[in-house]
Amino acid sequence: NAGVMQNPRHLVRRRGQEARLRCSPMKGHSHVYWYRQLPEEGLKFMVYLQKENIIDESGMPKERFSAEFPKEGPSILRIQQVVRGDSAAYFCASSLRVHYEQYFGPGTRLTVT
């Protein structure tokens, strides 16, 4: 059973470009969570999605960030007009049901130059 997949593993963007991060949850998991980790920090919650629905986006910046989890295909975290402060590791996690253990993907390391 494959784990949570994230791609790309590393992404370099210039200021003002768009970043698209993809997450495929574990097989059978319909709950997806996105977290951001700044250097030397713990992970900070961004958004929680189930298939086609955003359940909790309380950790998402109000502008430039959006997330989706379509009926078919991976979950996408999109960052428009990236700035240097967006440089971080972005982790996706999935769980079988709400309140079950969350299993994390390997992360996408975004660098904004």
Place this chain on the structure above:
Amino acid sequence: AQKITQTQPGMFVQEKEAVTLDCTYDTSDPSYGLFWYKQPSSGEMIFLIYQGSYDQQNATEGRYSLNFQKARKSANLVISASQLGDSAMYFCAMREGTGANSKLTFGKGITLSVRP
């Protein structure tokens, strides 16, 4: 107030010895879950162990055990018989409530170095 506090800046342990990593939490919700994750230098987050607030016994998973002291609001991770591969960052996390809120709140982490 911080919801998860991990104050140990860095820990060192001799190979084959046991080590305790501290975690205190703050919540007013009677229902919550506590998690520990390991992050090696390669960067992935590895789930280690879970303790529910209503669990009567301390959780154990192989060499990992959780010393859950509810009145003190502490959930320390104990690693027995340390191995060199245990060198990593360790994060304590909490999930509060039983409704749709299932996000995890993480502490800042503790660095563990295992000496040969």
